[in-house]
Amino acid sequence: MATVTIRDLNKKYDGGFHAVKDVNLEIRDKEFLVLVGPSGCGKTTTLRMIAGLEEITSGEILIGKDVVNDLPPMDRNIAMVFQNYALYPHKSVYDNMAFGLQMRKYPKTEIETRVREAAGILGIQSLLERKPRQLSGGQRQRVAVGRAIVRHPEVFLFDEPLSNLDAKLRVQMRVELKRLHERLETTAIYVTHDQVEAMTLGDRVVVMKDGWVQQVGEPLELYGRPANRFVAGFIGSPSMNFVDVTISESGGAAWASAEGLRLKVPPQFAEAMRARLGSRLTLGVRPEALHLANGSDAPEFTLQTSVDVLEPLGNEILVNFRAGGAPMVARVDPGVRLKAHEPVRMALDPQRVHFFDAKTEAAI
Amino acid sequence: MLIERKWKKWFYFYLPMAVFIVFTLFPFYWMAVTAFRPDAELYRTWRQANATPFWTLEPTLEHFKGLLQTTAFPHWLWNTMLIALVSTAISLVCGTFAGYALARLKFRGSEFLGTAIFITYLVPQTLLFIPLADIIRDMHLGNTPWALMLTYPTILIPFCTWLLMGYFKTIPKELEECARIDGATRFGAMVRIIFPVAIPGILSAGIFAFTLSWNEFIYALVFMSSAELKTVPVGVVSELIRGDIFFWGQLMAGALLGSVPVALVYSFFVEYYVTGLTGSVKG
Numbered sequence: 056m057a058t059v060t061i062r063d064l065n066k067k068y069d070g071g072f073h074a075v076k077d078v079n080l081e082i083r084d085k086e087f088l089v090l091v092g093p094s095g096c097g098k099t100t101t102l103r104m105i106a107g108l109e110e111i112t113s114g115e116i117l118i119g120k121d122v123v124n125d126l127p128p129m130d131r132n133i134a135m136v137f138q139n140y141a142l143y144p145h146k147s148v149y150d151n152m153a154f155g156l157q158m159r160k161y162p163k164t165e166i167e168t169r170v171r172e173a174a175g176i177l178g179i180q181s182l183l184e185r186k187p188r189q190l191s192g193g194q195r196q197r198v199a200v201g202r203a204i205v206r207h208p209e210v211f212l213f214d215e216p217l218s219n220l221d222a223k224l225r226v227q228m229r230v231e232l233k234r235l236h237e238r239l240e241t242t243a244i245y246v247t248h249d250q251v252e253a254m255t256l257g258d259r260v261v262v263m264k265d266g267w268v269q270q271v272g273e274p275l276e277l278y279g280r281p282a283n284r285f286v287a288g289f290i291g292s293p294s295m296n297f298v299d300v301t302i303s304e305s306g307g308a309a310w311a312s313a314e315g316l317r318l319k320v321p322p323q324f325a326e327a328m329r330a331r332l333g334s335r336l337t338l339g340v341r342p343e344a345l346h347l348a349n350g351s352d353a354p355e356f357t358l359q360t361s362v363d364v365l366e367p368l369g370n371e372i373l374v375n376f377r378a379g380g381a382p383m384v385a386r387v388d389p390g391v392r393l394k395a396h397e398p399v400r401m402a403l404d405p406q407r408v409h410f411f412d413a414k415t416e417a418a419i
Numbered sequence: 420m421l422i423e424r425k426w427k428k429w430f431y432f433y434l435p436m437a438v439f440i441v442f443t444l445f446p447f448y449w450m451a452v453t454a455f456r457p458d459a460e461l462y463r464t465w466r467q468a469n470a471t472p473f474w475t476l477e478p479t480l481e482h483f484k485g486l487l488q489t490t491a492f493p494h495w496l497w498n499t500m501l502i503a504l505v506s507t508a509i510s511l512v513c514g515t516f517a518g519y520a521l522a523r524l525k526f527r528g529s530e531f532l533g534t535a536i537f538i539t540y541l542v543p544q545t546l547l548f549i550p551l552a553d554i555i556r557d558m559h560l561g562n563t564p565w566a567l568m569l570t571y572p573t574i575l576i577p578f579c580t581w582l583l584m585g586y587f588k589t590i591p592k593e594l595e596e597c598a599r600i601d602g603a604t605r606f607g608a609m610v611r612i613i614f615p616v617a618i619p620g621i622l623s624a625g626i627f628a629f630t631l632s633w634n635e636f637i638y639a640l641v642f643m644s645s646a647e648l649k650t651v652p653v654g655v656v657s658e659l660i661r662g663d664i665f666f667w668g669q670l671m672a673g674a675l676l677g678s679v680p681v682a683l684v685y686s687f688f689v690e691y692y693v694t695g696l697t698g699s700v701k702g
Binding site for chain 2: 107108135141202
């Protein structure tokens with residue numbers, strides 16, 4: 056059991072590409088930390104540096120209290136699950152799982168006990184004699200996880216382990232991984248580009264972009280209080296709607312207006328807006344913070360538009376429309392009868408509106 | 420498969436295929452027929468009434484007998500086998516390590532080195548044998564099997580290195596990384612994980628190297644002079660053509676026996692050989 060500490064971590068490749076920039080993270084004991092971001096954001100490089108597969112340009116990585124910068128992967132007491140599973144194709148499932156223990160000269164009986172125990176946890180006892188090519192994708196995934204857990208490492212590293220599975224199996228394995236983590240109580244660092252995986256698995260989630268850490272927080276914190284426009288747009292599906300607005304004052308209140316759109320700035324922002332009168336900001340509102348307006352909605356929080364496209368999903372309808380010159384999506388109740396191109400009045404929940412600086416993109 | 424008109428399939432597929440098969444196999448057939456044909460038939464003109472140029476009615480083993488009893492053919496066969504095996508082994512060991520290094524290790528000049536090795540492969544043997552002859556003489560290796568065992572790798576190592584470098588590149592890097600995390604050193608991961616996975620590639624390189632050294636002619640002709648020490652390709656040509664007399668029957672019998680081991684090696688490993696050339700390891 057161990058903490059992982061990352062201090063001012065940087066990675067520059069020989070070609071000059073700066074993949075990871077000044078990353079600082081404190082991963083607690085037994086925590087499940089997820090690194091998420093679009094491809095090329097540096098999340099995998101960070102993980103590979105923790106594993107010792109990639110050299111560190113500058114900064115420090117500590118596992119427990121020890122700086123591991125110069126330790127080879129084998130001496131870091133970690134286990135890693137790869138995206139393509141990386142099972143040894145010439146070895147049986149049993150030998151795949153036993154390899155790490157054999158390399159560390161464990162006695163045969165101990166190896167046998169541990170492999171059987173791990174196989175039991177993962178439900179692959181009947182596959183131990185098979186070769187990897189005789190297994191399905193989900194089974195290979197289980198073997199790869201099994202190979203990691205037999206070693207009882209201090210830290211688990213997962214590099215997009217579910218990306219090669221089909222959608223249904225991915226959801227199933229996601230739940231299994233979460234259950235497994237609860238059972239093993241080992242520190243885990245998990246890399247994914249899928250924000251749903253990040254939100255469902257992570258005790259805390261790190262959002263990265265272009266090598267920078269954008270925000271670190273618990274899933275609901277990222278969702279409710281995104282630090283900047285990127286995080287706001289990345290977390291949540293369909294993603295947050297953004298409209299460029301100008302702030303002005305009228306009748307003692309601040310108003311956000313754009314082409315064909317004029318909304319009152321909710322009171323919690325009143326203080327912050329006083330300094331920003333006349334400036335351009337980005338208004339962000341999640342699809343679930345929008346609904347069809349009815350009599351009880353205050354008119355200063357509604358907007359007039361017309362339906363563009365409807366996407367009925369069964370449990371909800373996604374209504375696509377345009378407002379303030381930008382495309383927007385609202386999630387509405389499936390019982391609502393709507394037709395394309397029909398004029399509608401949408402209302403937004405003033406408690407769930409976000410503003411971002413147009414230039415720095417930081418949340419206000 | 421798309422549905423096509425029958426005649427089209429015959430015309431575009433079976434006919435060219437038949438032509439190709441006849442074209443490639445006819446020399447072998449001719450060799451076999453000649454080896455079994457009695458001398459009386461061999462030296463008879465085609466215009467004679469009972470001539471049967473494409474088959475023989477009185478097959479005989481006398482050429483094989485003559486070959487094995489009156490010439491040094493068994494020695495040649497043994498020499499060729501020994502030299503081919505040793506030079507293949509040397510080339511495989513060097514080629515495997517070199518190919519791995521070029522495929523996996525990032526070091527200064529690794530790309531230049533790869534290209535340089537390839538270029539040495541392009542220098543024709545017909546030029547290379549001149550300086551090599553000098554070296555062989557200086558080292559007093561002339562007319563010993565070592566002359567060939569050590570010179571064949573000069574062609575075979577670049578060849579094996581390139582073939583195996585390509586094969587190693589198809590093996591996912593993660594296999595090795597996983598082995599490193601599992602507790603293997605770089606060398607351990609290479610020997611325990613990468614080499615076993617690369618067996619199809621290593622076998623095809625081996626088959627190729629074996630065939631190349633089995634059939635090699637120029638070095639064997641230049642570096643070996645005693646009749647006993649010759650290899651099959653050189654021995655057959657130099658000892659069975661005396662002046663302007665061609666012992667066709669024995670020549671062809673020698674050629675036939677000489678090609679049997681290669682054919683056997685190919686047919687045993689053909690499956691590995693195909694996957695070796697087409698590459699690809701699935702994780």
